[in-house]
Amino acid sequence: MKSLRVVVGSQRRPKLEAVREAVADIRNLLAPGGVVEVLGTEVESGVSHTPASREELMRGARQRAEAVAERLRAKGESVDYCVGLEGGLDIAEENDRRRVFLESWAYVSNGTQGHFGCSGSIELPEALAEEVLVRGTELAEAIDRYAGVVGIRDGQGAWGVLSADLISRQEAFRVAVVAAFAPFYNARMYRGAAAAGSGA
Numbered sequence: 001m002k003s004l005r006v007v008v009g010s011q012r013r014p015k016l017e018a019v020r021e022a023v024a025d026i027r028n029l030l031a032p033g034g035v036v037e038v039l040g041t042e043v044e045s046g047v048s049h050t051p052a053s054r055e056e057l058m059r060g061a062r063q064r065a066e067a068v069a070e071r072l073r074a075k076g077e078s079v080d081y082c083v084g085l086e087g088g089l090d091i092a093e094e095n096d097r098r099r100v101f102l103e104s105w106a107y108v109s110n111g112t113q114g115h116f117g118c119s120g121s122i123e124l125p126e127a128l129a130e131e132v133l134v135r136g137t138e139l140a141e142a143i144d145r146y147a148g149v150v151g152i153r154d155g156q157g158a159w160g161v162l163s164a165d166l167i168s169r170q171e172a173f174r175v176a177v178v179a180a181f182a183p184f185y186n187a188r189m190y191r192g193a194a195a196a197g198s199g200a
Helices: 013-030 054-075 126-133 139-147 157-162 169-185 187-198
Strands: 003-008 035-040 081-094 097-109 114-123
Touching: 003 013, 003 054, 013 035, 013 081, 013 169, 054 081, 054 097, 054 114, 081 126, 081 139, 081 169, 097 126, 097 157, 097 169, 114 157, 114 169, 126 139, 139 157, 157 169, 169 187
Parallel strands: 003 035, 003 081
Antiparallel strands: 081 097, 097 114
16 A cells, blocks of 8 residues: 655645645545655745745745755655645736736645646735735735734635635645646646657
């Protein structure tokens, strides 16, 4: 029976549970009949408290996964997959108007290759976007103030507040993780697409 060890660069409950749910969904594709262990360790992202671009979100997710791998290497521990998760904002111009979207990104690495996945996006109200982007308030603090509740990021997150709890922070990260793992659990499709693209 194959056993897989997955380590996440966070100990926050919504992030860990998102990875546990995602891995449970794809376990039979990754390790048929096997056991998967998901652990968390707190690492720095190396990006701002609220990333404000797709590039910064991707960099934060990748750097978290790389920090996990480095920490485990230093301890002489082995792992099958390192996962980095990063939430923040992506800004787009549409019809001469700034649109600010909340996104959740994942990066999964097996030590040889790594891949990204992203949730959907949900648009921020202008007042909330202004608080974060212009006044420099961390999104977690701004959403607490905006909703009149404390500790939202450890519960439903900004996703839950903005979607009336139809999409939670955990669910957004789960989708991102399933997408990031796709080249591993569906490797035949990715190899086939690469071969077709090269004319081989």
